[in-house]
Amino acid sequence: MNGILNLASRGLTEVPTEIFLDEIIEDENQQRPKLKTADFTQNNTDAWWNREPLKTLDLSSNxxxxxxxxxxxxDNLLVLIVQNNQLTSLPDSIRRLRLLEKFVLTQNQLTTLPDGLFYCSSLLYLNLSRNHLTKLSTKIGDLSYLQELDLSENDFExxxxxxxxxxxxxxxxxxxxxxxxxxxxxxxxxxLRSLDISHNQLTQLPDSFGDLINLEEVYANSNRLTIFPCFxxxxxxKxxxxxxxxxxxxxxSQLESLLSLLSLNVRGNKIRILPEQIVLLPNLERLDVTNNxxxxxxxxxxxxxKIKNISMIGNPLGKIRKDVIRILKYTNDLDPLASKTGVRK
Structure with missing residues (x-):
């Protein structure tokens, strides 16, 4: 054992108090208590994990x-996993977990977050998805080392x-x-390299999106956007x-800087014209304009x-030249005439 305790899927309704008793035992000759809820080791010794301070605790699926x-x-914890429980709140005392780097709280019943969470200043990864949160504290900015944040499937406006x-x-x-x-x-x-803001009610994205110089992928599908974002x-x-x-x-002008773009998916919009600039994108491989x-x-x-796949079914492509269709059909993964909802003759 190396400071890792896995109590996942144990049917626990509360955290065993023995965990905390062990942490405050300082006398090496003092006997550790046995956990009464289950035998978590492969042998029946009193030392159910070694003397190394607890660094990873998994309480998921209880x-x-x-x-x-x-x-x-x-206070030596680096990883705390409590996903898939019925947590309705967190104690403010978690502020003492100053070394915590990974905190997984997905699939609980949280509606609010204590201020103490934002004192966990070493956090690199925080997953709060699939809860019932409605408001994000202004203290979120205090988690300045955070590298990955998942707030999906909540009720933020x-x-x-x-x-x-x-x-x-x-x-x-x-x-x-x-x-x-x-x-x-x-x-x-x-x-930021990866951004998923899909399935929200966004009508536009701020112009400052154009400043995300390291962004590699953005998912903004299923919103209410009326203007192509500034990139x-x-x-x-990509x-x-x-x-x-x-x-x-x-x-x-909205496309001219997208020199690394591999895939553009704008299916299910109301686009009437594609700009000539799309032809000049040097790395574009996949284009989906279905149902426009x-x-x-x-x-x-x-x-x-470079274009290997074009999907354009469901468009009134009445003016497309037949020679363009032939070239696309034989040089790309495309058969626009294969569906009744494709090109209109």
Missing amino acids: SLITLPNEIETL LFPKQIGYLTKLTKLTVAKNRLRALPNEFGALYN NQCTKL EIHLADNQLTEITD DLADLPSKIALNK
């Missing part, structure tokens, strides 16, 4: 309603501007909330997912040999 205040005694203080963040997942807007300070997340400095962006929004156009209002395609699109 029936815990709360964590006791004594959790503060585990707005985020405070202090979220922009999380400048070390590389992955942010806030899918399936009720977000109506994002603060302009989002643009300060300059280390003017996002030269590392994947853009904007399906099922209300976009009506894409302009040349396109009547034609850029005349030179077939000349882009």
